[in-house]
Amino acid sequence: MGDPRLPQKDAYRLILEAIDEGIYKPGDRLVENELAERFGVSRTPIREALQRLETQSLLTRDGRSLIVASLDHNQMAELYVVRTELEGLAAELAARHATDEELRVLRRMVEDDRERLSDPAALSRSNRRFHKQLHLASHNMFLVQQLDLVHRSMALLATTSLAIEGRGSDALTEHDCIVTALEGRNSAAARAALTAHISTAYETRLRSDSGRDVSY
Known part of the structure; x- marks a missing residue:
C-alpha cells in the first residue's frame, strides 16, 4: 500500500x-x-x-x-462542437509555433502507432498522448487548459471509436495528414485536417451507437 x-x-x-x-x-x-x-x-x-x-x-x-457521469446524445454533440473548434485552433497555432523538435515527436508518434493497430486500448492511450502533444505544440497555455477540460469530459463516453473495425487505421492516416500539414507550416491545412479527423471520429461514434454497420 x-x-x-x-x-x-x-x-x-x-x-x-x-x-x-x-x-x-x-x-x-x-x-x-x-x-x-x-x-x-x-x-x-x-x-x-x-x-x-x-x-x-x-x-x-x-x-x-x-x-x-455519462453523456446523453445532445451532450455528446455539444462536446464535439467545442472539441472541433478548440482542436482546430490548436492545430492552426501549432503550425505556426511548434518547434522542430515537437514536430519530430509528433511524427514519431504516428510511426510508432503503426505497431498498435491490433490493440485498440493501447491505440486509444496513444491517441490521447498524440492530441495532448499537439495541444502543447500550440504554445497557448489558456487553450491547453480548456482542451484538458474537454478531454476529461471525453472520458465519459463509454467506448472509444478506435475499437470499431478499421477506424484505428483510418485515424492513423488522419494523424499523418495532420502532422504533414504541421511540418509544412500550413496553418489552414492543419486546421482542416484536424477538424476533418474529429468529424470522422464523431460520425463513426454516431453510426456505432445507432447500431448501423460502420464502413470505416
Missing part, C-alpha cells in the same frame, strides 16, 4: 486517470474505502478528490452514492 500522506492532487489524478483509461466507466459507483484501498491513499484525500470531480460534473449523485 502506498503512503497515506499522499496529497489530494495525487488522489484526484489517480481517480481521473482510472476514469480516463476506462477502469471506471459511466454508471460505475465509486466508494471511498474501495478507492482508498485500491490506490493506497487515505480516505480524506479520496473524499476531497471525489468532491472535486463531482463539482466538475465528472461524477453525479445516485441517491447517496457517487457514480461516474
Whole structure:
C-alpha cells in the first residue's frame, strides 16, 4: 500500500486517470474505502478528490452514492462542437509555433502507432498522448487548459471509436495528414485536417451507437 500522506492532487489524478483509461466507466459507483484501498491513499484525500470531480460534473449523485457521469446524445454533440473548434485552433497555432523538435515527436508518434493497430486500448492511450502533444505544440497555455477540460469530459463516453473495425487505421492516416500539414507550416491545412479527423471520429461514434454497420 502506498503512503497515506499522499496529497489530494495525487488522489484526484489517480481517480481521473482510472476514469480516463476506462477502469471506471459511466454508471460505475465509486466508494471511498474501495478507492482508498485500491490506490493506497487515505480516505480524506479520496473524499476531497471525489468532491472535486463531482463539482466538475465528472461524477453525479445516485441517491447517496457517487457514480461516474455519462453523456446523453445532445451532450455528446455539444462536446464535439467545442472539441472541433478548440482542436482546430490548436492545430492552426501549432503550425505556426511548434518547434522542430515537437514536430519530430509528433511524427514519431504516428510511426510508432503503426505497431498498435491490433490493440485498440493501447491505440486509444496513444491517441490521447498524440492530441495532448499537439495541444502543447500550440504554445497557448489558456487553450491547453480548456482542451484538458474537454478531454476529461471525453472520458465519459463509454467506448472509444478506435475499437470499431478499421477506424484505428483510418485515424492513423488522419494523424499523418495532420502532422504533414504541421511540418509544412500550413496553418489552414492543419486546421482542416484536424477538424476533418474529429468529424470522422464523431460520425463513426454516431453510426456505432445507432447500431448501423460502420464502413470505416
